[in-house]
Amino acid sequence: MERGYWIRSKPVYTSLMWQEKATSHLVVAQGSGGMAVLKIFQQMHPKQPITVLYAPSSDSIVDYASTLKKVVPEGLQLFDSVQEMLTTLKEILPTMYMGMRVYVAGSEGFIWTIAESAKEFGIEDIDMIKELTGTLARSIYCVHCKAITHNITTNIGKCAGCERMLFVRDHFSRRLGAYMGLMVDAESPGQLPEIEEIYP
Amino acid sequence: MVLGFKQETFRDDYTYCNSPREIKRFPFPFAEDRYMYSVNIEPHGKGKEGSVFEFALDIDEHYVAECIDKEITLEQDPGRYESLSHMMDAQWDFVELSMESLARDYPEHFSLKKNGLQWTWENKPLGIKDTFTFGDASTLAMDPFEYMGRQAQGDFVLLDQRDETLYADAGFVTTQADWSLAFNVGMSWKEWHGPVPRVTELGVMDRALKYLLNLQLGSPVRRLNWTMTINPRLDTSPESFPRWGSDRNTVNADNVGDRVHLRVELQSLFRLPRSNAIMFGVRCYLISLNEIATYPRWAKRLHRVLKDLHPDLIEYKGMTKFHPTVVEWLANFDDGVILELGTQPE
Numbered sequence: 449m450e451r452g453y454w455i456r457s458k459p460v461y462t463s464l465m466w467q468e469k470a471t472s473h474l475v476v477a478q479g480s481g482g483m484a485v486l487k488i489f490q491q492m493h494p495k496q497p498i499t500v501l502y503a504p505s506s507d508s509i510v511d512y513a514s515t516l517k518k519v520v521p522e523g524l525q526l527f528d529s530v531q532e533m534l535t536t537l538k539e540i541l542p543t544m545y546m547g548m549r550v551y552v553a554g555s556e557g558f559i560w561t562i563a564e565s566a567k568e569f570g571i572e573d574i575d576m577i578k579e580l581t582g583t584l585a586r587s588i589y590c591v592h593c594k595a596i597t598h599n600i601t602t603n604i605g606k607c608a609g610c611e612r613m614l615f616v617r618d619h620f621s622r623r624l625g626a627y628m629g630l631m632v633d634a635e636s637p638g639q640l641p642e643i644e645e646i647y648p
Numbered sequence: 649m650v651l652g653f654k655q656e657t658f659r660d661d662y663t664y665c666n667s668p669r670e671i672k673r674f675p676f677p678f679a680e681d682r683y684m685y686s687v688n689i690e691p692h693g694k695g696k697e698g699s700v701f702e703f704a705l706d707i708d709e710h711y712v713a714e715c716i717d718k719e720i721t722l723e724q725d726p727g728r729y730e731s732l733s734h735m736m737d738a739q740w741d742f743v744e745l746s747m748e749s750l751a752r753d754y755p756e757h758f759s760l761k762k763n764g765l766q767w768t769w770e771n772k773p774l775g776i777k778d779t780f781t782f783g784d785a786s787t788l789a790m791d792p793f794e795y796m797g798r799q800a801q802g803d804f805v806l807l808d809q810r811d812e813t814l815y816a817d818a819g820f821v822t823t824q825a826d827w828s829l830a831f832n833v834g835m836s837w838k839e840w841h842g843p844v845p846r847v848t849e850l851g852v853m854d855r856a857l858k859y860l861l862n863l864q865l866g867s868p869v870r871r872l873n874w875t876m877t878i879n880p881r882l883d884t885s886p887e888s889f890p891r892w893g894s895d896r897n898t899v900n901a902d903n904v905g906d907r908v909h910l911r912v913e914l915q916s917l918f919r920l921p922r923s924n925a926i927m928f929g930v931r932c933y934l935i936s937l938n939e940i941a942t943y944p945r946w947a948k949r950l951h952r953v954l955k956d957l958h959p960d961l962i963e964y965k966g967m968t969k970f971h972p973t974v975v976e977w978l979a980n981f982d983d984g985v986i987l988e989l990g991t992q993p994e
Contacts, residue, residue: 455842456838456839456841456842457835457838457839457840457842458842574811589831591828591830591831591886591887591889592886592887592889592890594727594830612890618842619831619842620839620842621831621832621834621835621839622834622835622839623833623834623835624831628828628831628886630886630889631889631890631893634889634890634893634894635893635894635896635897635969636894636897637894
């Protein structure tokens, strides 16, 4: 990539930091995101009410559940899967009030899955603090068949919908939670560039 | 003046071509021998009689064929029309703007009769006549924006203004130069311009946004943008890229004048009264290099612009494969004479 070239649609992820003026805190994490949760609890144990939702992930060797149980002072809920977590999240969000802050840590796919659920309750992603952990794997939206393929770690990935080989364009849609994928050999069918892992 | 509408195609056998009258009014975008992005925005006031700038929405000899092509594209991919749920006021703003201006500017082809909120719209070239209640979407067969999007040439994006930026929250996009509405819908100004090279450094996008946030009702603006397309194909979307991508390999010295087209977008922006949204119109004009060369001044100018075009722009505009062939062909027309500033054909 040319130096100084910056794709403005690509989200900027930061480190989780407590928002001290919040009236309550909702921390949501998956897999290696557990480490980010442990880190903010080393910063401080906030005075306001805390809810922490955590699910393990297959892409993280470490399951932080048992450590979180020792560190998180209140409101920790553990799940076996992100699906179960989302069900609970959708039950919790209607009971929350203005002033609550949302913190999300995990893979990019996880972050935008949570953002999608939060949006249904009027929480914009700009108001969420997001930390990317563990993997750079991308979700790819196939612009041809509109299917989304998850966990792509290479510059070119196969669409789970139409099986075309997609070039992963560095252009991100927050609404879809995915990068744009374009048929890589549309100009010259069958000619594929070398496939390399660049999002480990 | 009464337009004769041509029967022609923008796909498969590509019978599209321009009459001498249409060539002469083509919005040639290059006033100088060099090109780089700039905030080339100007008032979209009433332009010279017969020019593409004469009216708010330009209708030309390709009107009927383009509307038919839109229908085909939309049927193949309904995702070319999208509207987020909060955009209904802007949809009606679009209906009002398009119907009023078409009926006012082309009374021989379109008419609008208002009886309170009961409106009767007639589109003679397309054989449409409907009475509906303005503001009540249930009285039309489809979303109001889609209804009129199908009846005007070009693409339309409705931009919602909030948080000091613009969001592309609705669109009717069938004649686009390689951008995806289905992917971009809901994006903010900075996000959807993400992939355009060089503009961040130039500060172009920030300044253009600042300008547009202050766009006033009744003072629309416009700019021209351009690229090159192989064959007179309107639907050069990323969605249909597998259908047209390989066309870029077909250009050679014998067919370049016929196959390669300059694609100019007349982009217009109107503030809308109810929603405070902005209507962003992208009207696409296609002209083959052979047609351009009927005016030697244009051929010379285009040769110089393309010869020295920044490599990033050649790549971004998808011209890498055929750029040398085009420059070589155009060189035949360029005697090196100094050209005065201006886009005129002669």
